[in-house]
Amino acid sequence: MSELPKEEYLKKCTSACAGCSSTLCLRYVLKAAGPDTVLVVPACCTSVLQGIYPTTAMNVPVYNVAFAAAAACASGMSTAFSATGKKTNVIAYAGDGGTVDIGIQALSGALERGTNFLYICYDNEAYGNTGMQRSGATPIGARTTTTPGGKLETKKDIDRIVAAHEPPYMATACSAYPQDLYKKVKKALSIQGPKFIHILAPCPPGWRYPTEKTVELGKLAVRTGVWMLYEREAGKLTINGISKAAMKKPLPLEEYLSAQGRFKGISVEAIREMQLTLERNQRRLRNEEEGLC
Amino acid sequence: MFEIRIHSRGGQGGVTAAKLLAQAAFNDHKYATAAPFYGAERRGAPVVSFVRISDEPIKVYSQIRSPDLVVVLDSSVMDVIDVLNGIKPDGTVLINSAHAVTMDGHTTHHVDLTGIALSLGLVVAGSPILNTPVLGALAKLGIVSQESARKAIRGTFTDERNVKAAEQAYAEVTV
Amino acid sequence: MRERLALSTPGEGAAGKTGSWRVFRPVVDKERCNTCGLCGMYCPDGVISEDLTIDLEFCKGCGVCANECPKKAITMEREER
Amino acid sequence: MLTIATGNKAVASAAREAQPDVVAAYPITPQTEIVEQIANYVTDGSMRSQYIPVESEHSAMAACIGASVTGARTFTATSSHGLLYMHEMLHWAAASRLPIVMANVNRALGPGWNTWAEHSDAFSQRDTGWLQVYVATVQEAYDATLMAFRIAEHHDVLLPVMVNLDGFSLSHITQSLKTVKLGDFIPPIDLPHRIDTTHPVGYGPMTGPDQYFKFRWDIERSMRDAVKVIADVESDFASRFGRQYGQTEEYRCEDADVVLISMGTLGKEAEMAIDILRDEGIRAGGMRLRWFRPFPKLDLAGREVVVIDRDYSFGFGGVLAHAIRSTCRTDLYSVIAGLGGQEVTYDDIAEFVRSRKIGTEFWFGVTPDV
Secondary structure (H helix, E strand, O other), X not given: OOXXXXXOOEOOOOOOOXXXXXXXXXXXXXXXXXXXXXXEEOOOHHHHHOOEOOEXXXXXXXXXXXOOOHHHHHHHHHHHHHHOOOOOEEEEEEEOHXXXXXXXXXXHHHHHOOOOEEEEEEEOOOEOOOXXXXXXXXXXXXXXXXXXXXXXXXXXXXXXXXXXXXXXXXXXXXOOOHHHHHHHHHHHHOOOXXXXXXXXXXXXXXXXXXXXXXXXXXXXXXXXXXXXXXXXXXXXXXXXXXXXXXXXXXXXXXXXXXXOHHHOXXXXXXXXXXXXXXXXXXXXXXXXXXXXX | OEEEEEEEEOOOOHHHHHHHHHHHHHHOOXXXXXXXXXXXXXXXXXXXXXXXXXXXXXXXOOOOOOOOEEEEOOHHHHHOOOOOOOOOOOOXXXXXXXXXXXXXXXXXXXXXXXXXXXXXXXXXXXXXXXXXXXXXXXXXXXOOOHHHHHHHHHHHOOOOHHHHHHHHHXXXXXX | OOOOOOEEXXXXXXXXXXXXXXXXXXXXXXXXXOOOOXXXXXXXXXXXXXXXXXXXXXXXXXXHHHHHOOOOOEEEEEOOO | OEEEEEHHHHHHHHHHHHOOOEEEEOOOOOOXXXXXXXXXXHHHOOOOOEEEEOOOHHHHHHHHHHHHOXXXXXXXEEOHHHHHHOHHHHHHHHHOOOOOEEXXXXXXXXXXXXXXXXXXXXXXXXXXXXXXXXXXXXXXXXXXXXXXXXXXXXXXXXXXXEEEEEOOOOOOOEEEEEOOOOOOOOOOOOOOOOOOOOOOOEEOOEOOOXXXXXXXXXXXXHHHHHHHHHHHHHHHHHHHHXXXXXXXXXXXOOOOOEEEEXXXXXXXXXXXXXXXXXXXXXXXXXXXXXXXXXXXXXXXXXOEEXXXXXXXEOOOEOHHHHHHHHHHOOOOEEEEOOHHHOOOOHHHHHHHHHOOOOOOEEEOOOOOOO
């Protein structure tokens, strides 16, 4: 831990829920990025948790922007900074709704244009800020306020969509592994062009688990293989050690599901579908890493 | 104010001809506007564009309904459009044709713009270029000066054959 | 300058004294603590300082520190108000 | 330099002269020529702006916002559905107090698909906090675009400006154009609240019911202050470059018994109609409204008023007619004409005035008893 900077760019204290893992992520994102950084934040939990005018908990400039507009706004910002010779980091920090749903067009455009920025999606698998409605990133079987009987469809695979744009760097991360996240943000910011990091960020009220389990839940997601940690740099995929270990000896999926109230009453079919999806995903990643596809 | 209506088909350069004519009139120190009428047409459909030339500033934006001169770049549009519609009683016609054409009592000048373009090899994507040679014919009719026409063409196109085509049309148009 | 748009200035307490949110407070058993620092690393709100003291003015009482402490040196005790 | 240009090229040429740092734009008929021309300028090196070829108008305005808040001079252009697709971001730009300049080529809205002139696109954005000016000639399109930068960036304004020109009937017509050498007419941009990472602040955070209204009031205050800024900039422009503009352009209005009010190219065509009416012994005058936001104070006391609206607010009436009716406390003859490029000639306009029935509304081309 000694290598992590001691500076905190989140002042005490945000209005995030107790046990909020996305706030935990933001601490490490900003530690990695340092003070010459601007955050572009679309409508999401992070728009609210900064605090209410006239004081903010964020000690870097934050430009709050409309729901669908984060990547496009960051495009303009990054272009303007480079036009004036500034090296300021531009980081879009967006939830899953603002990324996989309403913001996907702007994200795709910014990636395609080669925008020099880092886009981070912190994924709590629903519209958290408005009280947990389903998003495209909600997993199958999960109850949300708009899927009271459990979601019927599987989670949208935004990573494969992003990968199709062939950005120079993309990675997944999880709030339960803040040092790993820190390293990935550091590396991303050292690379020119569009970068994408997708963080699984468990949410106590949304996923319905006790606040103290926030880190535990993240670890469970990784150890069951529901969430895979990897990096893809210049087209080369590396599965991180912890996910490799999880692939060899995964914890049973039920351990992850039963720890969360949102999966209460999930059907056997939905569990099977989730199991098949994660196995397919692992197979695909393993094949890619081994150069088989 | 002198009002000119140009009939052509999409892709034949009627719109560019209008712009070139306005540029030439402007070179003559006149006021001029060129206004294409954009319909929902595509390539090959009849297209109309308007040029107004005046010694005073031009305030009219609506279409030309009673032209002093009608220019027909493609005589086949006459099968589908009444090109003489609204023409002034003493209005004249300039038509791209190898042969003399009579037009309902209106003085009609003709010149084989297509032949000129083909003989000079002025063909783009299979279509002979008509918008530069027509400027020569219009200069002969006194709408703009020959020098201004030449200048307008050179300001837009680098291929000198365009100027040559205009000069040939100047020489060949019937008056 | 006129107040043309809402520009917030960084400062502590942007969301108030969030310590009042707590139902349970973390209590550290200094005897058990081996100063590994995981509590501070995992604290979502960063209210655990370098010397591992917990800022109770802002600690929301989530209990992540207690849950993650490998030495079980932190217990969550009911706030008495 | 004296040259000829289309309305679109004039706008692009003015944008080049103003040297924006960033242009983010998406093509749409009939604005496309502006984007193409700017792309050409950037490619041939005559314009040193960064051009961001965004994937939508929503993103165009979002990118302009992102660029502008860093303190960069920013320009874009759109039309019709593109403008409507931006709608949310137009509010965002104005309330972020960003001096973005945008050309909007006025075009009708679908369905049915119609690419010709109408003012409904921009009028439906009238409450977004953008200043709006409407031009009638190629020269004016150029001049207004230049002035827009200085007005928007003035510290008493700091609001975005929309320069409106009629689709096809101005965007695509060729007229003479005098370009200028700007000199110091537009001072370097100095955005007081630009992003400074050494002094971090949060832009547009949650703002409670006890605070929010203050910022809305300041937009209104700046709109009011803009009236003087506009006048100053227009008069400085006149003294440097010899062309004078105002909130309205009046034609034979001094002794007029009946004033015909219109906007855009119809306002120029109307001058021909006024001449015809005067020849007939009708003392008519023309008034072309240039600035729609901030809306000017018009003195129409003791005159009959005829208003042409190239727009409509369904279930209500002509937007311009209503604005004049309410701000001037006068009744008028409201004509709805030119929708979707409907051909309106000076003869038609003269007839509107001749057959005026104050207190009624007339839809041109539709049976009068509708």
